[in-house]
Amino acid sequence: MATSVxxxxxxxxxxxxxxxxxxxxxxxxxxxxxxxECIGMFPSSTxxxxxxxxxxxxxxxxxxxxxxxxxRAEILYRxxxxxxxxxxxxxxxxxxxMGKILAETRGDVQEAIDMTYFxxxxxxxxxGKTTPSELPNKFAMCVRMPKGVAGLITPWNFxxxxxxxxxxxxxxxxxxxxxxxxxxxxxxxxxxxxxxxxAGLPRGVMNMVTGSGTSxxxxxxxxxxxxxxxxxxxxxxxxxxxxxxxxxxxxCHLELGGKNIILVMDDANLDLAIDGCLWGGFGTSGxxxxxxxxxxxHKKVYSEFVQKFTARVKTLKVGDGLDPATQMGPCVNQSQxxxxxxxxxxxxxxxAHLAAGGNRLTDGAFAKGYFHEPTVFVDCNPxxxxxxxxxxxxxxxxxxxEGLEDAVEIANGVxxxxxSSIYTRNVNHAFYAMRDLYTGIVYINAPTIxxxxxxxxxxxxxxxxxxxxSGDAALDFYSEWKTIYVDYSDKxxxxxxx
Ligand code: UN1
Numbered sequence: 040m041a042t043s044v045x046x047x048x049x050x051x052x053x054x055x056x057x058x059x060x061x062x063x064x065x066x067x068x069x070x071x072x073x074x075x076e077c078i079g080m081f082p083s084s085t086x087x088x089x090x091x092x093x094x095x096x097x098x099x100x101x102x103x104x105x106x107x108x109x110x111r112a113e114i115l116y117r118x119x120x121x122x123x124x125x126x127x128x129x130x131x132x133x134x135x136x137m138g139k140i141l142a143e144t145r146g147d148v149q150e151a152i153d154m155t156y157f158x159x160x161x162x163x164x165x166x167g168k169t170t171p172s173e174l175p176n177k178f179a180m181c182v183r184m185p186k187g188v189a190g191l192i193t194p195w196n197f198x199x200x201x202x203x204x205x206x207x208x209x210x211x212x213x214x215x216x217x218x219x220x221x222x223x224x225x226x227x228x229x230x231x232x233x234x235x236x237x238a239g240l241p242r243g244v245m246n247m248v249t250g251s252g253t254s255x256x257x258x259x260x261x262x263x264x265x266x267x268x269x270x271x272x273x274x275x276x277x278x279x280x281x282x283x284x285x286x287x288x289x290x291c292h293l294e295l296g297g298k299n300i301i302l303v304m305d306d307a308n309l310d311l312a313i314d315g316c317l318w319g320g321f322g323t324s325g326x327x328x329x330x331x332x333x334x335x336x337h338k339k340v341y342s343e344f345v346q347k348f349t350a351r352v353k354t355l356k357v358g359d360g361l362d363p364a365t366q367m368g369p370c371v372n373q374s375q376x377x378x379x380x381x382x383x384x385x386x387x388x389x390x391a392h393l394a395a396g397g398n399r400l401t402d403g404a405f406a407k408g409y410f411h412e413p414t415v416f417v418d419c420n421p422x423x424x425x426x427x428x429x430x431x432x433x434x435x436x437x438x439x440x441e442g443l444e445d446a447v448e449i450a451n452g453v454x455x456x457x458x459s460s461i462y463t464r465n466v467n468h469a470f471y472a473m474r475d476l477y478t479g480i481v482y483i484n485a486p487t488i489x490x491x492x493x494x495x496x497x498x499x500x501x502x503x504x505x506x507x508x509s510g511d512a513a514l515d516f517y518s519e520w521k522t523i524y525v526d527y528s529d530k531x532x533x534x535x536x537x
Contacts (some may be wrong), residue, residue: 046077049225051088051249052232054095060084060250066222071369071407073136079134081225084250089217092246094442095265096188096215099243105341106212106241110170111211112162117238119155122148129230132308132485133198136226136382138368138409139323150200151231153492154509158207161514165212174537176528185213186290187266190259190390192252192280194218194271195371196326198429199229201294204492205269206231208513210244214266217246219256223371225249251482252276256525260291261285267291269508269516271328274455274501281504292506292516294497296429297328297457299487302446303344303471305337307462311484313348315462320435321355321367321413326375329458329480329488333426335440335449345394346416352395352435355413358404369409370432376441378411379432383414386425390516391416418509421449443468451477453487456499458487479507 041354045283049063050057062083070076082088125335126148167182189209193202200389203220209216219327220228225247232247258284260268270280271294275508284291303312311494319331336344360368369537376399383397390397411433419426419438426436440446450459461472461481478489479498490496495512506516526532 047079049079049081049229049249051082051084051091051092051181052098052247053088054246061087062250062254066250067225069135069511070135071371072361072410076135078132078226081222081249083329083430084248084255086254088248088250089255089258089262091264092217092248093188093259093264095243096217096246099241100185100187100215100318103215103241103244106213107163108162108211108213111213112159115155115159115162115207115211116241117160118235118240119152119266122152122155123235125153125230125234126371129199129203129227132230132236132265133224133227134360134368134520137198137369138360139197139326140365140368141363143323147197150197150492151203152205154200157493158211161208161511162211163460165220165514167250167310172524174526174528174532176526177384177532178525178527179522181264181520181522183212183514184521185307186517186519187214188264189214189216189517190262190265190268191216191420191450192256192259192268192270193221193228196222196226196323196328198224199231201271201303202228202231204508204513206245208517209239212214212514212518213246215264216516217248217259217262219248219250219259221250222249231240231341236380257283260289263287265289267516269296277503290505291515292508293504294508295502296455297330297502298333298429298453298455299329299331299332299433299458299478299496300333300460301438301486302459302461302508303334303336303340304443304446304461304465304468305339305461306465306468308464308484309340309344309347312462313344313351315460315484315486316348316435317351317355319460319488321352322488324367324370324411325433325435326431327488328370329490331460332430332435334435334437335421337446338439338441341439349394349415349417351417352413357400357410357412367433369414370411371409372410375432376411379411379430379434382430382432382434383424385435386416386423389423389425391425392418396433408410410521421452427453435449436529443471447472447475451475454501456496458482458490460485460487
């Protein structure tokens with residue numbers, strides 16, 4: 040049903056005020072389960088807006104960096120409390136703007152809560168090191184110092200969790216922030232900013248500019264006063280971010296694609312593995328960089344797995360994420376849906392066997408959304424494009440393997456290295472896999488999704504550029520080590536010589 044009420048009009052947040060964009064144009068944020076519903080109009084901002092936001096952040100940095108970290112953390116702690124109180128409403132709004140089911144958007148808000156509490160705790164740690172000097176009457180230590188203005192560019196698949204992964208460590212270490220949320224999901228970042236403001240964050244410390252990658256993201260990552268950039272998105276765009284930052288040697292943290300795998304051994308609990316493949320493959324409609332988009336199954340249990348897994352996939356209930364019965368929501372937008380449909384054609388042409396799904400859903404309630412059937416290709420060859428390229432949708436490619444060694448080789452035979460998993464009840468196999476799977480995250484007897492906020496998150500190879508976010512590992516990106524020597528001998532002492 041078309042909405043007759045005018046959509047809400049949102050603004051940028053610069054220097055503690057909600058302000059219009061100089062661009063005077065706006066983009067729509069629509070519900071991917073029902074495109075008749077316009078959630079709001081957000082500014083299509085310009086380079087001038089970015090400049091104002093960066094200037095405000097640079098000015099606020101002068102005082103924010105001097106606020107004691109435990110005091111900065113108290114604001115985060117209060118923000119976490121508000122997030123807890125508003126969790127349900129935030130989750131509902133997130134489902135409306137992004138499409139994933141309520142259980143998952145609650146999880147997304149919970150992940151932001153976890154990260155905010157975790158980083159609030161870090162405010163009373165931020166440990167450095169002290170160590171003996173090689174010289175007498177000399178003291179040596181290192182401390183963390185903030186870097187300045189952080190430019191954050193965030194994706195739509197975790198509309199609040201990922202912005203919080205970047206914002207909270209940036210703030211607690213004393214940086215100020217300019218954030219550009221994904222154009223599909225600016226509402227969740229708007230909520231996060233409101234909450235941080237309510238919690239007492241001083242003006243200018245957190246700024247938001249909405250708009251496209253070209254108009255907002257590009258000037259943000261190139262701005263001379265931006266000290267660091269953190270980006271989560273596709274590997275293609277990540278390379279552009281890296282190139283934009285390179286001439287100024289601006290540090291950038293990139294969190295990019297994945298082609299994650301579940302290995303199912305002949306000694307696995309098969310039903311448990313199937314539960315994992317369903318959740319890892321079709322949770323968030325497969326739109327996670329950690330999604331279990333590949334499954335390699337030991338030849339001895341292959342046909343049993345295929346038969347049981349595809350039967351279960353066919354029972355998954357697709358629909359509006361606000362309906363409690365729904366198990367899988369829509370794709371986030373038209374272009375994502377088209378990518379999925381394109382890869383289904385690619386898979387068929389490559390000779391993979393389509394065992395479940397394969398079609399866009401258009402009947403009845405599906406007509407107004409970007410719905411696609413949960414889709415399974417079986418008898419795939421590891422070299423096929425559907426086994427090599429990130430699809431970011433509800434498509435799982437299943438292939439047989441000879442045994443453990445072959446499985447690990449298949450797992451590592453892609454350009455990405457985010458997450459991997461093995462189902463086995465043999466402890467020797469589990470440890471072999473833990474050692475040899477070349478990914479940033481490895482799961483034993485659990486799917487490739489479900490990272491927790493107090494551990495490092497990130498991957499090898501083209502999944503990123505070596506940095507990690509989440510956990511105390513994130514502090515290493517958002518702060519610089521400063522090594523300090525204090526000589527109290529009252530004479531010249533020469534290291535390595537005296
Ligand atoms: C992502 O897909 O970009 O581990 C992040 C997980 C979530 C985070 C995913 N906690 O699946």
